[in-house]
Amino acid sequence: MELSLNTATVRKQWNLAQMIDGCARHGIRGISPWRDQLAQMGLREAKKSIREKNLVVTGLCRGGFFTAKDWKDDNLRAIEEAHELGAQSLVLVVGGLLPGSRDLRKSRDAIRDGIAAILPHARKAGVPLAIEPLHPMQAAERACINTLEQALDLCDELGDGLGVAVDVYHVWWDPKLASQVKRAGKRILGYHVCDWLSPTRDLLNDRGMMGDGVIDLPLIRSWVEAAGYRGFQEVEIFSELDWWKRDPDEVLRTCKERLSQC
């Protein structure tokens, strides 16, 4: 499985232009940029630079947040950008509870309706949408789709053009992970890696480098491959206390080394 850089991994050190150059310099063939970085660099410029360096855009981060205001326009723009970049998918972080609400069911219904509303546009643009189930500890604020099973139920309901992004950080603990990865099959549109640190000091930005935590990466990768996934593995590390403070070239070197070991 080839390596892709989710640009969040070095977002405190580099801008997108530097990230694209960094990938090329380190022989990393995939990149998954965030939309704020894209906006800062300019879509046209980014596209040009990514082409020049022969990088594959393994995903665009992110659409979603269907429980927020103005979700529709923003998602339609995200689909256009993903199309423009030739991204393999648009990753959906679906959003947490509706503002001021404790109603998980209603929030989840809004998310389903939001995905259903943008799906025809995504199909027309040829952009697969990848629901990323987020860890239950992020249910309130970021995503109340929290298991692979729940995401796949939604895929079953809404049909073609929709799949999942499997991020080990969010799903490693799930007793049904093996069976649901198998069920997902070709609907796995992205595979994200990092590690779960023990202890974890922050609910959002304390992810670990592969090998530094407790996730059995070779095992999960074997399930994902057995399910038929033939894409990249995307490194996505939010690390306020460690990797965001380091020399970004060291970060990229370490990602490569660790993945060759795991």
Place this chain on the structure above:
Amino acid sequence: MELSLNTATVRKQWNLAQMIDGCARHGIRGISPWRDQLAQMGLREAKKSIREKNLVVTGLCRGGFFTAKDWKDDNLRAIEEAHELGAQSLVLVVGGLLPGSRDLRKSRDAIRDGIAAILPHARKAGVPLAIEPLHPMQAAERACINTLEQALDLCDELGDGLGVAVDVYHVWWDPKLASQVKRAGKRILGYHVCDWLSPTRDLLNDRGMMGDGVIDLPLIRSWVEAAGYRGFQEVEIFSELDWWKRDPDEVLRTCKERLSQC
């Protein structure tokens, strides 16, 4: 549903003798003590004092940690103590990954085998064992039973004398919560309440007072009652940054007020 005090809620302010007095003073009829507090006070003394105040011991915290050394002796002692106190159940926090291991499956197997090993002793002592599924964010260190479905599968496998403790903090996010609470039925041996704060600042000790967070307590309570549960609701708040710093009488008054509103 009557109120029970899980003594962790005021553990930084009071010893067990003070907690027992506090419950009586505030008209709280249930108590669920922790074993370290019990050891400090002395089992005989605690039993006498709890009887004098006419309190119901709604649970004993805790047995479990089947992935640690010496789990067996410790659990057998816990069963004896629960029997001695007439506790309605012994709560099991089952333990995280085996030491130095990334093998969730092996760790979960060890937990199943551990519960199977102590279950005959618990049955003989008339002490129901309550598996408490813990939030997935505590899978590595404290419990790799992380959903109600998983806990109930284990109950199905191991048979009589085993049930679950449903703590809203651990399970509120679960898309299958309603159906699994229904499935649990009479196997619900305890119902624990607090709230999920948004944002949450710590993975272990930042629980909220009922009403201060995003959990729909009346809804979950309605499911638990519909499943046939007729026991107490036990308030269990770990709160390093807030409630552990307050006057414990204020904490108990607030618990009562909030539960009458939720």
